[in-house]
Amino acid sequence: MQNKNRYEIIIHGRGGQGAKTTAEILVQAAVREKKFVQAFPSFGPERTGAPMLAYVRISNEPIRTHEPVVDPDCVLVLDETILDTIDVTQNITGTEAIIINTAKTKKEISERMKFNGNIVTVDAKGMSLDIIGENRPNTVILGKLAFVSEKVKIENITEAFRSKYEKKIGKEKTDKNIKAIEKAYNIY
Amino acid sequence: MYKKNNISIALTGGHAVGEAMRQINPDVVAVYPITPQTPIIEYFAKRIADGEIDTEIIPVESEHSAMSACIGSSACGARTMTASSSQGIMYMFEVLPVASSMRLPIVMAVSNRAISGPINIHGDHSDAMVMREMGWIQLFAENVQEAYDNMIIGCKIAEKALLPLATNMDGFFTSHSVENLELLRDPDVKNFVGNYAPRQHLFNFDSPKTFGPVALQNSYFEFRKQIFDAMNKVPDIFNEVTEKFKKLSERGYVSVERYRTNNAETVIVAIGSVCGTVKDAVDKLRDKGKKVGLVKITLFRPFPYKDVKQALKNAQKVIVLDRNLAFGTKQVLAGEVESAISQEVQSVVYGLGGRDVYEEQIIDLFKGKNNSGFIM
Structure with a gap:
């Protein structure tokens, strides 16, 4: 039985793609909304390119469990090639969104996955290349998550991004990243 | 005395422990920062590099040397800390009981991980369990908040007991998990741990002492018995320190x-x-x-x-x-x-x-x- 006060997310990515950063920005955004959060990675061999997972919980109550997310309310896929080897639809029984970073259409992906649930596609890679000039889908995809889940406000995601990265990458690049996140939020 | 002015944020266990170390600002931290290490030292070293604290960090060539340097530094009267896990602990094993026999209150943050073999660096308690008869006090944390608190509580317990102390948190499940926690204010932490003023140390030239001598049939037994006796006094010290910590943080801990x-x-x-x-x-x-x-x-x-x-x-x-x-x-x-x-x-x-x-x-x-x- 799902705890109604808790929103749980599984992020699929490959080592080096920044799934851990995706999770971290998301929970820092939720902390700005006074939520209880938990985010932790599940590494396999800790090797660049190997599939890995990150789990996120956002809750109105303190979080005590340390079990992996079993029954997600939303799944993020940072790399569509993962769909060939990993079943990302586990325990997705209803309208929970599976948000996939891909340039393909929802129909193409549905057919490839043989899955008729709530697939949401977003060309996070394309947007990040266009706007930032680098392939950084891992944070851009959060714009789409904010739009679909309505669990965290987009301005808190962009502010969480700014506070983590502005010192490191400078204002100009931060602004570009935020523009890309906002674009992913607005396009549907 | 207590002001509810704690800061609520979310950090990984590793960063939370690093933050506690920044607030404590120990005199010396000796480390060998390589896998299987944790982000604790990376975070902490950055605070030093940024000039926020003046801890002397000693990067050494192995975990064995890390603990050896800690022993030397602590024997000189410096508040000393380190962090390790898994094979790192296995490699420093030879010197772990030297720290306790010299009655040095070194604090080590351990992110509990598996030991070889086969090769695995993920979370379990194998490393802590091999340490258990070394004369080290061992605290365990359930979550990030406790991992942070245990560093501050642990520092005080170790110095009162004159025994080394390891704070344990689950590798990855806590060390790499971002969770909410309340941080204490810097001055409150400073005040809680106070200044470290050991009664005896190598740099006390008015009263020179030998640390870590050979102790043969006539005295080895007594030295070991002293560790035994000191360990038996820890429960009372634990209660006293956690009681005081509760007044500061409103977070109570029991054994x-x-x-x-x-x-x-x-x-x-x-x-x-x-x-x-x-x-x-x-x-x-x-x-x-x-x-x-x-x-x-x-x-x-x-x-x-x-x-x-x-x-x-x-x-x-x-x-x-x-x-x-x-x-x-x-x-x-x-x-x-x-x-x-x-x-x-x-x-x-x-x-x-x-x-x-x-x-x-x-x-x-x-x-x-x-x-x-x-x-x-």
Whole structure:
């Protein structure tokens, strides 16, 4: 039985793609909304390119469990090639969104996955290349998550991004990243 | 005196421990920062590089040297800390008991991980369990908040007991997990740990002393007995320090925490991050009228036999979870609990090498559906 006060997310990515950063920005955004959060990675061999997972919980109550997310309310896929080897639809029984970073259409992906649930596609890679000039889908995809889940406000995601990265990458690049996140939020 | 002015944020266990170290600002931190290390030292070293604190960091060439440098520095009267895990601890093993025999209050943050072989650096308690007879005080954390608090509490306990102390948090499950926590204010931490002024140290030239001498048949025994006696005084020190910490933080710690053990017929005993998962399982079963509870061990060395006995006095069935596998003997925690309550327990090993453990598996244990001795 799902705890109604808790929103749980599984992020699929490959080592080096920044799934851990995706999770971290998301929970820092939720902390700005006074939520209880938990985010932790599940590494396999800790090797660049190997599939890995990150789990996120956002809750109105303190979080005590340390079990992996079993029954997600939303799944993020940072790399569509993962769909060939990993079943990302586990325990997705209803309208929970599976948000996939891909340039393909929802129909193409549905057919490839043989899955008729709530697939949401977003060309996070394309947007990040266009706007930032680098392939950084891992944070851009959060714009789409904010739009679909309505669990965290987009301005808190962009502010969480700014506070983590502005010192490191400078204002100009931060602004570009935020523009890309906002674009992913607005396009549907 | 206490002002509710704590800062609520979310950090990984590693960063939270690094933050506690920044606030404590020890004199010396000697480390070998390579896998299997944790982000603790990376975070902490950055604070030094940014000029926020003036701790002298000594990067050494191995974990053996890290602990050796800690011993030298602590013997000179410096407040000294380090961090390690897994094979790192195995490599510093030779010098771990030297720290306790020289009665040096070194504090080591341990992110508990598996030991080789086969090669695995993921979360379990194997490293802590091999350390358990080394004369080190050992505290365990359930979550990020406790990992942070244990550093501050631990620093004080070690210095009062004059024994080295390891704070343990589950590798990855806590060390790499971002969770909410309340930080204390910098001046409150400073004030709580106070200045470190050891009674005896190598740099006290008015009263020169020898540290770490040869002690033969006529005195070795006495030295070892002193560690034994010092360890026996730790429970009182633990209570005194945690009482004071509660006044500061409103967070109370006890050596043995009881969670819904009133009238509980079946009780799980555990340490570390799994305790949170067990608490959720207990709540679910309690909602259905099942009389179950959890006993969580926070102070693992010295082992709180009396408190464990008291906490389990009405339990009909006791299940003990160990996150390491002992060969040819009883499991460590199970054996300790059995000897505390003079009664057999159901011993269960789980989560080796970072294997996940699920609430459903804990519920099965409570219901008596898994009697294999393992959650695999």
